[in-house]
Amino acid sequence: MRATPMRRRRHEEEEESAFVSMTDMTVGFLFIVILLLAFFASQYNPSEMVPRPEYEQVLNERDALAVELKRLQQRIAQLETERDTAIAARERADKEIVKLKTRIAKLEAELERLKKPNPLEAYINSSMEARRRILQQLRDHIALDFPDLQLMLSEESLRFQGEGLFKRGEYTLLPDRLRLVQVLADRLHEILPCYTLGDDARFDTNCNSGFALIEAVQIEGHTDSDGDDMANLVLSTNRATTTFRAMTTHQVKLLNYRNFQQQPVLSVAGYGRMRPIASNDTVEHKASNRRIDLRIIMHVPRDTDEIDKVRDALLIGSRMNPQ
Structure with missing residues (x-):
């Protein structure tokens, strides 16, 4: 009968020891969390936060610039096409000029021949x-x-x-x-x-x-x-x-x-x-x-x-x- 109280006391001691261990772990975890919160809090700088209206303004400007960029890209493509067309027209004109100069030279030679008296x-x-x-x-x-x-x-x-x-x-x-x-x-x-x-x-x-x-x-x-x-x-x-x-x-x-x-x-x-x-x-x-x-x-x-x-x-x- 005397052994029973002894076992009960030992069991209670074991439960108390287990509770103490859990408490220590919880306290340690909370301490770590507090440290992390303290770290993040130390890193927080209110001056680096962008107000929403300003953010939206910047966003709108970005979108507008994106639209303008697209317009300019289209304009560049159009100008490049016009440039190529102009270059092709210039090349055709140069060829025509060469033909006309050749024709003019022949006509001038004919005029010189006509100026000379026909025998x-x-x-x-x-x-x-x-x-x-x-x-x-x-x-x-x-x-x-x-x-x-x-x-x-x-x-x-x-x-x-x-x-x-x-x-x-x-x-x-x-x-x-x-x-x-x-x-x-x-x-x-x-x-x-x-x-x-x-x-x-x-x-x-x-x-x-x-x-x-x-x-x-x-x-x-x-x-x-x-x-x-x-x-x-x-x-x-x-x-x-x-x-x-x-x-x-x-x-x-x-x-x-x-x-x-x-x-x-x-x-x-x-x-x-x-x-x-x-x-x-x-x-x-x-x-x-x-x-x-x-x-x-x-x-x-x-x-x-x-x-x-x-x-x-x-x-x-x-x-x-x-x-």
Whole structure:
């Protein structure tokens, strides 16, 4: 019975010892918690806390800046696209400029070429001027000897108008006009040697510096509108032939002058009423249309190479037929 109280006391002591241990642990834990709280409290600084309105303002500014950043990024992308487009346009423009400069250079070269006289055109112009001088010489010489004769100078021919050579409706030369035709033949014989080829040609640069060459000296007959057309054609041809015969009979060497094709330069043609120089409504106009034309046709080279051939032919003729 005595052992039982002893056991009870020992049990109570053990329980008390266990309670003390738990209490110590609890106190120790609380002490640690207090230390931690004290540490965090020591780290707390009220001045470092951001007020909510200020925080929200900063947040709004951040969001606004983010929007602006996005806008600027889009703008940069747009500008880069525009830059690339501008660069491509500039490259195309540069290429076009190169093409235009090349074209301009070609046009300038063409202008320079056009400024230089075309050899063929210059030769033809010189030949036309030579013809004008020949016709003027013929007119002036004949006008001195026959002042009453109606003479008219055109671009290509010397015209003997009116009733100067033939009676109306006839093709026989008037006796007092035969001398006129003979003088015309003599003047042609003086001029033609410098502008033709053949055995009697006498080319000289003093009288023909442009190397002009006569293709044909054509005696042309013309009538007015009176009478039958065929009869007028025959009459005009007969008048031209009569004039031709009178000239070559008086100055036979006229038949010796040749053109570039070695054909006689002197020839005849009759046109009847087909080539009037005035209307046939008055007596005066009809008289103008009844005429003999001495037409001079100059040789026109096909190209510049033929110009050289013409010059060579004239020079060779001058050496073969020295004056």
